[in-house]
Amino acid sequence: MLAGKNWILKTNFQGCAVCGSTWGNYWGEIEGERMFFCCKICHLELHNLVLKIKQSTGWEKIDELNIEGSYAGRNCLARAGEKSASFLVTFDSLGEVQTFNKLPK
């Protein structure tokens, strides 16, 4: 688990930070932290997602990000300090954000 370490960006998975898979062995940086991914596509997805959330919320950094779902659609809950926001996101198979919808609180 990531808890216990001073992660800037916490995610809620033991495996790949995006899809939870424990296959693969890819380490990539997000917000200055090295994280485990199953492959470079998932790394790119998280990179693009963080950018998109920052763009949409205006936050400078994200403290915590919970991702749930599958490639049919992922529910993402982001927190920054006291603020939080949820999004329903899909990625295309190249790792780009394909749909990005803010969910009502």
Added chain:
Amino acid sequence: MTKCSACSSKFPRGDYAPLATHYYIQSEQSDPAHVMWLNRFVTNQKMSQQDLERALHRLFDLKDKPVSDWMRKKFVERFFGVRPHPFVLALQHPSKRTLLGYVIEHQHFLRQWVRSCSYIMAKTDKTDATLYELDNINTEFGGFGPDKLSHYELLLRMGESLGMDRQEILSTTPLPDTEKAIDGWDDIAKKSHWVETMAAMHGLELIADRTLVDSGATLHYFEPSILDKSNNEVTEATKNFLREGYEADAGHSKEALDLVDKYSAEYSLAEDVQATFLSSIDLFYSYLMARLARGEKLDLED
């Protein structure tokens, strides 16, 4: 031979140890295509090579039934299972967005369809397969005169009935995942045996096959009542397009899959057919997501 669904490498038939080793090595190298394939078709939890070999055995086990039975089952799991595909959910009672997304992306799909089926004809010397493809290409693309328009023409008319100009539809380029899927199907048609291509393409017609409920599907491609005369949820042109597929595809896919059964047995190709079919439905999954994404991107008033 059997082959890897992710990269088409060839392996001995019936022995899944080398295939398991191959996936294992590719996973250790974090190769996206192989890792995603494991995630989607086996499990996203890493297992030992021996367990993976057993899992592959289970996945590809035909249980002494024709390969088309297995294809139907995999298709149902993927698109009509516990979590039906989001496009199928959206199409139950479709919005204008969903339908226009369908129109714009599907025109590109249908153009590839003709190319793929033409490859089958170019490669086969079996009369029944040639006749089947000829008829299919006309149904999908050529049409049979003004009384029986092609699916392609019906698709464009559906788009027009929803307020989009034909030129605008035709000049819209595909989204990346549609393009990637099209390239994937083109590659299958170019490089694979024609029986595999038949399975890869006509297996997709299962999407509108009403008899899938007999194989465990819990819903249809769309809620059938939207076609009713008295129902005004969708335009007449939309009904015409959806009805065509609904009435044709059940018969179509059955006839094609019978040919796949017959010739995959004759050429001992069942395992290759299975591997290629899984690649194809994976492309189709992303392609259907692109239809939805296209709908969302349209500048429409809701």
